[in-house]
Amino acid sequence: MSLKDEALSLGKTAKAASRSLARLSSTVKNRALAAMAEDIERQSEFLLKENKKDVDQAVKVKLSSALVDRITLNPSRIQGMAKGLRDVAALPDPVGEVIKMWRRPNGLQVGRMRIPLGVIAIIYEARPNVTADAAALCVKSGNAVILRGGSEAHHSNRAIGAVLQEACASAGVPEGALQVAESKDRGLVHELLQLEDYIDLVIPRGGEELIRAVAQNSRIPVIKHYKGVCHVYVDDEASLNMAEKISLNAKVQRPGVCNAMETLLVHKAVAKDFLPPAIAKLRAAGVEVRGCDATQKLVPGVKPATEEDWSAEYLDLILAVRVVKDMDAAIEHIERYGSQHTESIITANYTKAREFLDRVDSSVVLVNASTRFNDGGELGLGAEMGISTSKIHAFGPMGLEELTTTKFIVFGDGQIRE
Amino acid sequence: MSLKDEALSLGKTAKAASRSLARLSSTVKNRALAAMAEDIERQSEFLLKENKKDVDQAVKVKLSSALVDRITLNPSRIQGMAKGLRDVAALPDPVGEVIKMWRRPNGLQVGRMRIPLGVIAIIYEARPNVTADAAALCVKSGNAVILRGGSEAHHSNRAIGAVLQEACASAGVPEGALQVAESKDRGLVHELLQLEDYIDLVIPRGGEELIRAVAQNSRIPVIKHYKGVCHVYVDDEASLNMAEKISLNAKVQRPGVCNAMETLLVHKAVAKDFLPPAIAKLRAAGVEVRGCDATQKLVPGVKPATEEDWSAEYLDLILAVRVVKDMDAAIEHIERYGSQHTESIITANYTKAREFLDRVDSSVVLVNASTRFNDGGELGLGAEMGISTSKIHAFGPMGLEELTTTKFIVFGDGQIRE
Numbered sequence: 001m002s003l004k005d006e007a008l009s010l011g012k013t014a015k016a017a018s019r020s021l022a023r024l025s026s027t028v029k030n031r032a033l034a035a036m037a038e039d040i041e042r043q044s045e046f047l048l049k050e051n052k053k054d055v056d057q058a059v060k061v062k063l064s065s066a067l068v069d070r071i072t073l074n075p076s077r078i079q080g081m082a083k084g085l086r087d088v089a090a091l092p093d094p095v096g097e098v099i100k101m102w103r104r105p106n107g108l109q110v111g112r113m114r115i116p117l118g119v120i121a122i123i124y125e126a127r128p129n130v131t132a133d134a135a136a137l138c139v140k141s142g143n144a145v146i147l148r149g150g151s152e153a154h155h156s157n158r159a160i161g162a163v164l165q166e167a168c169a170s171a172g173v174p175e176g177a178l179q180v181a182e183s184k185d186r187g188l189v190h191e192l193l194q195l196e197d198y199i200d201l202v203i204p205r206g207g208e209e210l211i212r213a214v215a216q217n218s219r220i221p222v223i224k225h226y227k228g229v230c231h232v233y234v235d236d237e238a239s240l241n242m243a244e245k246i247s248l249n250a251k252v253q254r255p256g257v258c259n260a261m262e263t264l265l266v267h268k269a270v271a272k273d274f275l276p277p278a279i280a281k282l283r284a285a286g287v288e289v290r291g292c293d294a295t296q297k298l299v300p301g302v303k304p305a306t307e308e309d310w311s312a313e314y315l316d317l318i319l320a321v322r323v324v325k326d327m328d329a330a331i332e333h334i335e336r337y338g339s340q341h342t343e344s345i346i347t348a349n350y351t352k353a354r355e356f357l358d359r360v361d362s363s364v365v366l367v368n369a370s371t372r373f374n375d376g377g378e379l380g381l382g383a384e385m386g387i388s389t390s391k392i393h394a395f396g397p398m399g400l401e402e403l404t405t406t407k408f409i410v411f412g413d414g415q416i417r418e
Numbered sequence: 419m420s421l422k423d424e425a426l427s428l429g430k431t432a433k434a435a436s437r438s439l440a441r442l443s444s445t446v447k448n449r450a451l452a453a454m455a456e457d458i459e460r461q462s463e464f465l466l467k468e469n470k471k472d473v474d475q476a477v478k479v480k481l482s483s484a485l486v487d488r489i490t491l492n493p494s495r496i497q498g499m500a501k502g503l504r505d506v507a508a509l510p511d512p513v514g515e516v517i518k519m520w521r522r523p524n525g526l527q528v529g530r531m532r533i534p535l536g537v538i539a540i541i542y543e544a545r546p547n548v549t550a551d552a553a554a555l556c557v558k559s560g561n562a563v564i565l566r567g568g569s570e571a572h573h574s575n576r577a578i579g580a581v582l583q584e585a586c587a588s589a590g591v592p593e594g595a596l597q598v599a600e601s602k603d604r605g606l607v608h609e610l611l612q613l614e615d616y617i618d619l620v621i622p623r624g625g626e627e628l629i630r631a632v633a634q635n636s637r638i639p640v641i642k643h644y645k646g647v648c649h650v651y652v653d654d655e656a657s658l659n660m661a662e663k664i665s666l667n668a669k670v671q672r673p674g675v676c677n678a679m680e681t682l683l684v685h686k687a688v689a690k691d692f693l694p695p696a697i698a699k700l701r702a703a704g705v706e707v708r709g710c711d712a713t714q715k716l717v718p719g720v721k722p723a724t725e726e727d728w729s730a731e732y733l734d735l736i737l738a739v740r741v742v743k744d745m746d747a748a749i750e751h752i753e754r755y756g757s758q759h760t761e762s763i764i765t766a767n768y769t770k771a772r773e774f775l776d777r778v779d780s781s782v783v784l785v786n787a788s789t790r791f792n793d794g795g796e797l798g799l800g801a802e803m804g805i806s807t808s809k810i811h812a813f814g815p816m817g818l819e820e821l822t823t824t825k826f827i828v829f830g831d832g833q834i835r836e
Contacts, residue, residue: 108787108797357531369834
């Protein structure tokens with residue numbers, strides 16, 4: 001079968017399944033999710049065996065140890081997948097919700113009802129648990145899903161897909177609701193991206209290169225999840241104790257993720273009191289600090305930050321620090337170097353808190369809280385499909401609701417237009 | 419200036435303006451809209467003079483009379499533009515609305531606040547009033563707009579743009595919030611569609627060819643407004659009197675628009691009673707009827723409908739009629755030939771009304787009402803930017819809210835992630 005034919009078959013099968021999937025009751029969907037969780041646990045030996053093929057191959061071709069770690073499954077990670085599936089089962093079903101209803105002067109009653117998008121393609125890299133996470137969210141939101149993972153986790157993704165498919169079928173979810181692309185050829189992604197008549201949305205998850213390649217080649221709408229260059233701004237009216245705790249948490253609690261702080265901005269009036277002890281604590285936690293001139297003067301041994309540092313997404317124990325004149329300068333810095341992902345202000349001043357929330361154009365803007373809260377679970381959306389930095393359709397963490405759209409439903413009793 | 423440079427200048431200017439525009443108070447925006455309406459009226463002679471250049475040229479190159487009519491301005495159409503601007507001023511400002519707010523177990527208060535998308539490019543054809551309508555919605559929703567109308571209305575669009583720009587400036591709206599592309603070269607559209615860093619959304623308005631060309635060449639998200647092949651299904655439990663009134667209204671009240679009925683589906687049990695008198699009324703209103711075999715047998719002189727008729731968007735006084743076995747068959751017909759735009763069921767049966775609303779996958783689904791109600795104004799959204807048949811971001815009529823997105827705002831008091 002040619003790549004084009006394989007893509008077309010995936011698309012057509014998904015589209016056909018999406019019709020009945022859209023009308024599936026929450027009961028059936030939740031039963032499927034429970035069966036998926038159970039089977040993932042029950043088949044863990046099979047999954048580990050298939051995963052070992054990928055890991056052995058990765059070691060053989062000398063992939064980085066970080067990458068090998070990311071594709072490796074172990075009993076606790078398998079447990080994590082099962083838990084994720086059960087967590088999604090416990091969330092409310094978004095489909096059929098009427099988010100608003102009103103009456104028109106002519107008596108028409110108009111409502112907006114949530115419906116699934118239809119068919120979603122997820123293009124991802126490395127971590128095989130995405131297969132289960134993405135499948136869970138799509139099944140629950142009534143969308144058919146085409147999963148295309150990285151070739152380095154090919155056997156793992158195929159095995160997880162097979163287990164999930166069987167569980168779905170046993171629970172009465174239509175065949176074709178969940179498909180894992182077979183071919184390892186990269187050309188398949190390109191073919192999938194042309195199928196605008198069969199696929200409604202593409203979500204790439206992975207490095208910037210993957211996301212750009214998908215966005216540039218797709219004829220289907222793409223929701224992008226670009227990098228997070230997240231800022232904490234410590235205002236002159238901040239509680240310095242709070243600012244220190246939040247800065248430390250935002251940087252070191254999990255440095256390798258997109259909502260970790262990459263640049264710390266500090267009002268000049270408190271820099272002298274705040275920076276030396278804060279940087280000492282950050283360093284004690286293993287953080288390398290790169291600072292502006294003022295920071296270097298205040299704290300011995302700080303390396304100079306270059307222009308590149310201001311827009312760097314380190315995803316590592318490195319932090320850029322800049323002393324700024326005031327909040328305006330902080331916001332200007334964020335507009336210039338930020339990625340519209342997550343920014344936090346630490347202040348006790350009511351007016352500045354309001355102004356920061358209003359002016360900063362990022363998917364999540366916080367007052368007196370860690371940037372690490374930009375996460376679907378932490379913000380209360382339940383599970384998430386990633387964090388969108390596109391403004392169209394979804395901006396910020398994407399939960400189940402963001403995998404739906406609304407149609408208008410209209411109840412009349414004979415109304416015609418005059 | 420090359421086309422690329424012209425596009426880039428439009429994009430950069432708009433992006434720069436979008437920052438302050440996003441923070442503009444409703445008072446200033448409404449003042450601007452009032453000034454725009456007033457100046458459109460005050461400058462009507464200038465607008466008519468410029469419009470005459472386009473009309474003369476159109477006549478000279480022998481454009482169709484329908485097209486000449488569409489580009490022609492007259493005092494009543496100018497009045498219509500002014501009224502449209504005032505109507506938008508009277509609508510509530512969507513920006514800053516917190517659509518939802520909740521508290522997390524750790525005390526974080528999380529809200530979703532409406533914000534403008536940023537920069538919107540509108541690519542349209544023929545009717546110069548789109549220039550004013552689109553400008554109004556964009557200003558009110560805090561978006562910068564780049565307007566690119568058809569070359570056949572070049573002078574008109576430029577004149578309207580100039581008048582609106584001056585009114586905006588006088589009211590304190592930042593320069594660059596509203597721009598009309600100067601070049602008549604088609605290549606400019608292509609260049610604009612590459613500017614993903616400066617333009618957030620593209621909305622093409624016009625024929626299918628224009629929309630496809632934009633969608634295929636754009637690196638920016640596009641919201642499509644494809645054709646409307648709208649259906650009315652007359653159930654066996656319909657009030658035939660109501661069904662007749664609605665069918666007549668849906669077909670003839672304004673046949674040239676996307677929410678007019680193109681195909682009438684009739685349950686076989688009522689076809690004999692319903693079709694002869696209904697078709698007689700339709701014919702009396704000038705409608706040509708093309709029918710399936712059963713329809714032809716019931717009503718003498720009905721032309722046979724071909725396969726193409728079932729998916730035709732006539733936009734004219736032509737109607738395809740098909741007798742179907744039951745509601746399932748009607749829904750299957752709609753799934754196969756419809757355009758996910760607008761469908762209506764006429765029935766007195768509660769269960770079927772509910773099922774039709776649930777199962778039909780169109781942007782607006784109605785019970786006992788005319789398809790002509792798929793319209794932002796009629797459904798209560800105020801003005802509209804068109805009717806989206808894409809499911810991503812907006813599905814159905816696009817009002818002011820659909821020109822916004824939401825960001826998460828988070829109020830904390832020192833929360834960190836454990």
